[in-house]
Amino acid sequence: MEELRLFDAEYKFMDIIWELEPINSTELTKVCKEKLGWKKPTTYTMIRKLAGRGLLKNEEATVTALVKREQVQKYESEALLEKSFDGSLPSFLATFLQDKKLSKKEAKEIQKMIEEATK
Amino acid sequence: MSSIFISVLSMSLTASYVALAVILVRLFLKNAPKIFSYTLWVVVMVRLILPFSFQSRFSLLQVQVDTIPQDIVFASNPAVNSGVRIVDTVVNQTIQSLLTPHPVSSVNPLEIVTEIAAVIWLLGIIVLLSYALLSYYKLKQQVSFATHVRDNIFETDLIQTPFVLGFITPRIYIPTGLKGIELEHILKHEQTHIRRGDFIIKPLAYLAVVLHWFNPLIWLCYFLSARDMEMSCDESVMSQISEDIRQSYSHSLLALSIKQSSLLIPLAFGESNVKARIRNILNYKKPTLWVIILAGGVLALFIPGMLSNPSNQIGPSTITLKEVNVDMFTREEQIGNGYGDDIEIITYDVTNLRYRFLLENSSRKLLGNPEKPISITLEHDPDSLIYEIALSGYEYAGMGVIPAKGVADIQISYALGANDTKGQSGLLPIPEPEILDEIKSTAFDATLIVFEGPAYSEWGRYDFARDGSLPEGSRELMRIDLRQYKNMY
Numbered sequence: 001m002e003e004l005r006l007f008d009a010e011y012k013f014m015d016i017i018w019e020l021e022p023i024n025s026t027e028l029t030k031v032c033k034e035k036l037g038w039k040k041p042t043t044y045t046m047i048r049k050l051a052g053r054g055l056l057k058n059e060e061a062t063v064t065a066l067v068k069r070e071q072v073q074k075y076e077s078e079a080l081l082e083k084s085f086d087g088s089l090p091s092f093l094a095t096f097l098q099d100k101k102l103s104k105k106e107a108k109e110i111q112k113m114i115e116e117a118t119k
Numbered sequence: 120m121s122s123i124f125i126s127v128l129s130m131s132l133t134a135s136y137v138a139l140a141v142i143l144v145r146l147f148l149k150n151a152p153k154i155f156s157y158t159l160w161v162v163v164m165v166r167l168i169l170p171f172s173f174q175s176r177f178s179l180l181q182v183q184v185d186t187i188p189q190d191i192v193f194a195s196n197p198a199v200n201s202g203v204r205i206v207d208t209v210v211n212q213t214i215q216s217l218l219t220p221h222p223v224s225s226v227n228p229l230e231i232v233t234e235i236a237a238v239i240w241l242l243g244i245i246v247l248l249s250y251a252l253l254s255y256y257k258l259k260q261q262v263s264f265a266t267h268v269r270d271n272i273f274e275t276d277l278i279q280t281p282f283v284l285g286f287i288t289p290r291i292y293i294p295t296g297l298k299g300i301e302l303e304h305i306l307k308h309e310q311t312h313i314r315r316g317d318f319i320i321k322p323l324a325y326l327a328v329v330l331h332w333f334n335p336l337i338w339l340c341y342f343l344s345a346r347d348m349e350m351s352c353d354e355s356v357m358s359q360i361s362e363d364i365r366q367s368y369s370h371s372l373l374a375l376s377i378k379q380s381s382l383l384i385p386l387a388f389g390e391s392n393v394k395a396r397i398r399n400i401l402n403y404k405k406p407t408l409w410v411i412i413l414a415g416g417v418l419a420l421f422i423p424g425m426l427s428n429p430s431n432q433i434g435p436s437t438i439t440l441k442e443v444n445v446d447m448f449t450r451e452e453q454i455g456n457g458y459g460d461d462i463e464i465i466t467y468d469v470t471n472l473r474y475r476f477l478l479e480n481s482s483r484k485l486l487g488n489p490e491k492p493i494s495i496t497l498e499h500d501p502d503s504l505i506y507e508i509a510l511s512g513y514e515y516a517g518m519g520v521i522p523a524k525g526v527a528d529i530q531i532s533y534a535l536g537a538n539d540t541k542g543q544s545g546l547l548p549i550p551e552p553e554i555l556d557e558i559k560s561t562a563f564d565a566t567l568i569v570f571e572g573p574a575y576s577e578w579g580r581y582d583f584a585r586d587g588s589l590p591e592g593s594r595e596l597m598r599i600d601l602r603q604y605k606n607m608y
């Protein structure tokens with residue numbers, strides 16, 4: 001059942017299809033532009049990806065879903081960032097948090113620090 | 120290629136001094152708002168990128184800025200001049216013992232080493248830039264299906280930490296599942312980054328560092344400045360919100376970093392960034408006027424001081440050798456011999472080799488003065504004829520004061536021999552014509568040393584050892600290999 005696990009973006013995309021199917025692919029790109037902020041090629045790539053996984057079909061420029069909403073599981077990724085950058089972002093980009101990993105001990109220490117400071 | 124490399128090396132040295140100073144001042148500013156520390160790094164960045172600067176009396180740099188002369192590769196006795204005695208001595212001795220070009224075999228080790236180093240430097244840059252580009256595109260790929268939330272904010276569950284991406288229209292990417300106060304804090308933080316242009320500054324800083332990748336001190340600066348950037352961004356967020364959000368902001372940071380890390384991997388060394396940031400946040404107080412004035416004052420003194428070059432700068436770029444002339448002539452000279460009433464005046468024909476140097480001063484200041492004239496001396500190869508024949512084993516240095524934005528004509532002469540009919544000690548017979556010819560043809564196989572000399576000796580000139588060693592208290596300014604001027608002769 002691996003194919004039925006969808007990432008957040010894929011799920012949102014299927015959501016649109018379930019709601020509006022059958023839908024002309026060009027129409028679909030317009031909706032995705034509005035709702036998801038995707039450019040046309042992005043939408044087409046997504047159609048192609050999910051068609052390859054058997055989740056939808058795109059025949060004669062019309063897109064319909066091949067699975068039902070209940071069959072599908074929304075899957076939240078966990079470790080994808082780690083696979084690319086070993087858990088950290090390249091530091092030459094403006095980042096929010098940087099590379100040092102937090103140990104349990106340190107997390108506790110910091111927690112304590114916050115509580116003490118704002119007593 | 121290698122000339123660019125040499126410029127970068129010089130810049131790196133100057134930037135390193137500035138970096139050390141910044142690190143010191145930063146310690147002093149530890150309790151002030153981080154924005155001041157962050158601003159200091161601007162100076163380092165400028166020094167890393169701009170090879171030139173303006174001269175000012177207020178310069179805080181006590182070292183020579185043009186440390187490594189461009190023609191060091193060709194010098195018969197290559198040397199650097201950093202203005203710091205210890206550095207100069209160590210570096211120059213190393214160069215001397217390992218890399219002095221051999222006059223006979225015409226192999227110049229220093230030139231080869233420099234070329235190789237320049238190539239390695241270039242390779243390093245290519246590697247680091249490739250890494251940066253690859254990372255950037257990988258990241259772009261990861262967020263290609265991020266969905267629009269509002270304004271310039273996009274979310275995706277394929278990332279775990281929020282960040283800003285893009286150079287022209289930067290977008291904020293956040294992981295899905297953030298909500299409430301946590302989301303608000305994060306967005307404010309990233310928006311502050313955008314407002315400050317950090318999404319351009321940081322990559323630019325990275326480029327500057329890449330140019331100097333061989334200098335570990337610069338990498339240190341990079342990471343320290345990145346820290347200051349994040350912390351001053353945190354402080355800005357807190358000043359933008361009127362309530363005291365220190366606790367909730369810290370909690371947001373902590374929560375996000377716990378999610379990000381695996382919690383099982385122990386720390387490598389030192390305080391993690393998160394801890395340091397939270398500590399800084401908790402200590403944050405709205406800065407008082409006094410602190411701002413004080414810190415601002417420090418910056419106002421320090422930044423121009425570090426950006427400008429010292430005005431007493433005399434370096435390879437201040438003095439240029441415009442022209443060299445060499446001629447040989449015979450002249451009647453008289454020497455007095457004896458003491459008191461017993462002085463006998465003897466007249467000789469002395470054959471001289473005379474060098475005339477036209478030295479140009481590009482600075483608006485007079486170079487040299489009667490106390491410390493600009494002096495020149497020549498360094499010859501100990502195996503050369505001139506070395507062997509020049510009178511009495513010492514030579515007289517040329518001296519003069521070079522006018523502001525002007526040219527000075529300074530000469531050095533050697534007595535090559537005299538028609539010694541009385542066997543006076545120290546006078547050699549005039550060499551055979553073939554020898555004189557050979558001397559003429561090898562006259563340019565020498566190095567001109569320009570230095571800030573001691574005061575005139577009592578006879579109005581100063582004696583120098585033939586091995587080119589300079590008298591006490593003099594400061595070498597530049598060396599010029601005369602071989603490049605041979606065609607002028």
